[in-house]
Amino acid sequence: MAEDKKTRILIVEDEEVICKAYADELRDEGFAILIAKNGQVGLELALREKPDLILLDILMPVMDGLTMMDQLRQKDLYGKNVPIILLTNLSASEEKIMKAITKNEPAYYLVKSDYTLSGVLEKIKERLARKI
Amino acid sequence: MKVLVKELIQGGKETKEANAKNEALLESIGDGVIATDAKGKVILMNQSAQEMLGWHPENMTGKLLYDVVIIEDDDGKVVPREKRPVSLALAGTTTTTTTTTTTGPTYNYVRQDKTKFPVAIKVTPVIIDNKIVGAIEVFRDITKEKEIDRAKSEFVSLASHQLKTPPTAIKLLTERLLGGKMGTLTEKQKEYLNDIHSENQRSIELVNALLNVSRIEMGAFTIQLNEKNICTVVQSVLYELKSAIDKKQLKLEEIHQQKNISLLIDEPLFRMVLSNLVINAVNYTAEGGTIHIECKEVNKGEALGEKLLAENSFVIVVSDTGYGIPKNQQNKLFTKFFRADNAREKHTDGTGLGLYIVKSILDNSGGLIWFTSEENKGTTFYVAIPMTGMKARTGKKELVDI
Numbered sequence: 001m002a003e004d005k006k007t008r009i010l011i012v013e014d015e016e017v018i019c020k021a022y023a024d025e026l027r028d029e030g031f032a033i034l035i036a037k038n039g040q041v042g043l044e045l046a047l048r049e050k051p052d053l054i055l056l057d058i059l060m061p062v063m064d065g066l067t068m069m070d071q072l073r074q075k076d077l078y079g080k081n082v083p084i085i086l087l088t089n090l091s092a093s094e095e096k097i098m099k100a101i102t103k104n105e106p107a108y109y110l111v112k113s114d115y116t117l118s119g120v121l122e123k124i125k126e127r128l129a130r131k132i
Numbered sequence: 133m134k135v136l137v138k139e140l141i142q143g144g145k146e147t148k149e150a151n152a153k154n155e156a157l158l159e160s161i162g163d164g165v166i167a168t169d170a171k172g173k174v175i176l177m178n179q180s181a182q183e184m185l186g187w188h189p190e191n192m193t194g195k196l197l198y199d200v201v202i203i204e205d206d207d208g209k210v211v212p213r214e215k216r217p218v219s220l221a222l223a224g225t226t227t228t229t230t231t232t233t234t235t236g237p238t239y240n241y242v243r244q245d246k247t248k249f250p251v252a253i254k255v256t257p258v259i260i261d262n263k264i265v266g267a268i269e270v271f272r273d274i275t276k277e278k279e280i281d282r283a284k285s286e287f288v289s290l291a292s293h294q295l296k297t298p299p300t301a302i303k304l305l306t307e308r309l310l311g312g313k314m315g316t317l318t319e320k321q322k323e324y325l326n327d328i329h330s331e332n333q334r335s336i337e338l339v340n341a342l343l344n345v346s347r348i349e350m351g352a353f354t355i356q357l358n359e360k361n362i363c364t365v366v367q368s369v370l371y372e373l374k375s376a377i378d379k380k381q382l383k384l385e386e387i388h389q390q391k392n393i394s395l396l397i398d399e400p401l402f403r404m405v406l407s408n409l410v411i412n413a414v415n416y417t418a419e420g421g422t423i424h425i426e427c428k429e430v431n432k433g434e435a436l437g438e439k440l441l442a443e444n445s446f447v448i449v450v451s452d453t454g455y456g457i458p459k460n461q462q463n464k465l466f467t468k469f470f471r472a473d474n475a476r477e478k479h480t481d482g483t484g485l486g487l488y489i490v491k492s493i494l495d496n497s498g499g500l501i502w503f504t505s506e507e508n509k510g511t512t513f514y515v516a517i518p519m520t521g522m523k524a525r526t527g528k529k530e531l532v533d534i
Contacts, residue, residue, distance in 0.1 A: 015297055021304035028313050059293060089296040090289075094530050112300045113336045114533070117307045 006032040007128060010051035012042035012068065013087065014060040018112070022055060025117045026124070039063030043071055050078050053128055055120075058088045058097070066100045073104050083127045085120075087112050106130070163272045167258075170265050172196050172218055184273055186244035197269075202242040203251075211239060221255035221267045238278070241271070250274050285352050285529065292343040299335045306332070334481055340532045341485040345468065347529050348492040354527035355398045355497050362395045362446060363388045366427055369406045376411065381419050389428035395446055396521025401493050401531065405501075408486040409450040409513050415479045416511070417454030424451040429519065437504050437514045445500075445516040456507040465503070466491040474507070493531070498523035 009031050013019040023033045034051055036042035040063040046054060054072075058065040065086060072079040086109035088097065101107040110123060158165060164181030168174055174192045182188060185201055192200050197218055203211040213219055217239075240248040252274045258266040306329045308314055310322065317325070347353040370377075370386060377384050413423045426449040430441050437449075457465060461472045469484035494501050498518055505511035 015301065017301040018297070018304060021301065021308055024308060025304075025311075025313075089293045089300060090532065093289075113296045113303070113340075117304055117311070 006030060007053075008032045008034060008049070008051040009124065010034040010036065010042065010046055010049070010054045012036045012039065012054065012060070012065065013057040014038055015057070018057075021117065022120065025121065029121060039065055039068030043068050046072055046082070047075060047079065051082070053124060054082060054084045055124070056084055056086050058086060066096070069100060069104050069107065081106070083107070083130070085110065085123060085127060087120075089113055161270075163270050166192075166197065166269045166271075168197055168218060168222075168267050168269070170222060170263075170267075172198060172222060172267075174200070175266065181271075184243075184249070184271075185241060191244075204240045204242060204248060206238050206240070217253045217255040218267055218269055221257045221269075222264060224257060224264055250278050281350065281352070285347075285350060288343060288346045288350075289529070292339050295339045296336060299332050299339075302332045303329065303336070330481075334483075338483050338485075341483045341489065344489050344531045345485055345492075347527075347531060348489065348496075352527045352529050353496075353525075353531050354529065355401060355522060355525040357396045357398055357522055357524050359394055359396055360399055360402075362393050362397070363391050363427060365397075365399060365402060366406060366425070366448065369403050370410065370425065373407065373410050373414070376414050377423065380414060380417070380421075382414060382417060383420075383422040385422065385424040387424075387426040387428075389426075393427070393429065393446060395517060395519070397517065398497065398522055398524075400533065401497065402517075402522075404531065404533065405490045405493055405499075405515060406448065406450075408490045409515070412486065413450055413452035413454065413511070415482065416475055417452045421453040421510075425449065426451075430516070436516075437502060437512060439502055439514070441516060444519040446519055447517075448515045449512060450515075451510065451512040453510040456509050456511055457503075457505040458507050462503075462505060466501075489531070496523075496525060 007030075009026055011019055011022055011026075011033060013022070013035075014037050019035060019037075023035060027033055034045055034049055036045045038060045042054070042056070043063070045051075056065040056069060065088075069084055069086070072082070072084075074080075084104070084107040086097065086101070086107065088109055089112050090097075097109050101109055106127070108123065108127060110120065115123075158176070158178040161178060162180055164184045165176075165178040166174060166181050167176045174189075174195055174197050177185075177187075177189055177192060187200060198213045198216055203216055205211055238250050239253060241251045242248050250273070251271050253269060253271045255267050255269045257264045258268060306325050309317070310325050310329070344353075366388070367386070370384065410423065410425070417423065428447055428449075430436055430445050430447045432441055432443045432445075434441055436447060441447075455474050455478060457472050458474060461470075464470045465472070466487050468488045470487075471482055471484045475482070491501055493499075494515065494517075499522060500516040501513065503511060503513045
């Protein structure tokens with residue numbers, strides 16, 4: 001598949017090893033991967049490159065995931081509609097996360113320590129399918 | 133104190149000495165003290181009360197307490213007169229009324245300068261000749277306590293998040309390796325990687341369990357109720373655990389007395405309770421054994437499992453033909469980290485926190501749990517929830533799914 005035909009996923013995650021695991025798995029599945037280490041870089045990268053889906057960690061330095069999601073949704077048409085999957089180990093309360101998700105549809109969250117790689121993969125495919 | 137109020141209300145003759153003693157007593161108390169008559173009019177207040185509220189006795193004595201000092205709840209809403217601790221005590225609905233940091237809603241006193249502070253209030257009615265003649269309120273500023281609670285809670289949340297990061301990384305990497313995309317593995321390599329994966333999973337479960345225990349201990353968890361068809365919920369939990377049950381080739385018997393029972397519950401918490409009990413049954417029963425689940429309504433006064441029910445309840449029975457719990461260890465079953473000796477022998481995993489968490493959930497929501505057990509025969513757990521439903525509770529956090 002040509003590079004520009006691949007579906008692109010942006011991973012915003014500050015933990016290198018976790019990021020690597022998701023990136024490798026998704027590349028094996030045929031996705032093109034973009035990486036950002038914090039919400040600030042993630043925001044800029046998302047607006048510039050317009051990936052098809054964003055995997056977003058919550059607890060990160062400089063700018064956290066919930067703030068980035070809020071800001072992204074206010075930017076432009078792309079920012080308003082790109083599907084987001086929040087990856088968390090519940091540093092924020094579930095209530096806070098649910099509020100952010102309802103406010104910032106289309107968004108979903110899953111708990112990193114609960115989900116297998118294949119589980120995350122499934123969710124990604126599901127969310128991408130919804131978009132179409 | 134009562135004598136003092138009695139005198140003030142009835143206007144008795146007092147010696148200078150007695151007066152001085154009473155006054156010294158009052159002024160030495162660090163908490164705020166306010167005495168009112170039967171209508172709620174302020175009769176006296178001590179120095180601490182003045183300092184905390186910013187009101188001078190001149191502005192308060194003879195006035196109705198509710199008119200001068202406003203109480204607001206945490207949402208900024210003014211607490212109406214009838215609901216105020218002083219009113220409740222004077223109405224005689226309870227002998228003392230208390231609002232504290234963890235067991236009730238947080239009340240905030242509004243000072244004269246309009247600033248607020250969180251407060252713990254205790255009011256006792258003064259009863260003379262069987263009549264309520266006044267009330268004494270003692271209150272203290274709990275800003276510090278609330279701050280400490282909040283800091284503790286945040287520390288625990290942050291710590292458990294950080295503690296889960298390395299195990300999450302290990303989990304994902306082992307999954308990659310086991311997926312075979314990083315090269316073919318020998319059987320032994322697969323075996324070791326699977327072991328790494330499960331040991332790591334234990335780490336994660338332990339952190340989650342500790343997080344729950346911590347929230348339970350701090351009284352910080354929330355119970356939110358919704359009406360649910362309880363049979364559907366039970367069936368769904370059992371479906372989730374089907375593979376674990378099948379793996380051990382255990383026979384599952386499921387009996388619902390009635391399919392349409394609707395109950396007010398916090399579903400995630402209810403599921404946690406049931407899952408824990410069923411997983412224990414699975415873990416502590418040898419291959420080929422039986423797990424029996426029964427759901428039914430039991431009336432007040434009926435006996436079940438050597439216990440008499442105090443009210444009409446919905447009961448879930450989880451019974452197994454497993455190793456049982458030795459008689460001399462039964463009284464420790466619900467304590468933290470306790471695992472019976474025979475359990476440890478047969479099944480080395482297990483946090484030892486499951487039953488503590490289950491009991492805490494039920495204790496906090498008006499439910500009951502008890503069991504009967506015989507070594508090498510089996511164990512039966514009983515969970516009873518009143519037909520009126522679980523009791524709600526506001527808290528800042530939820531318990532984590534384990």
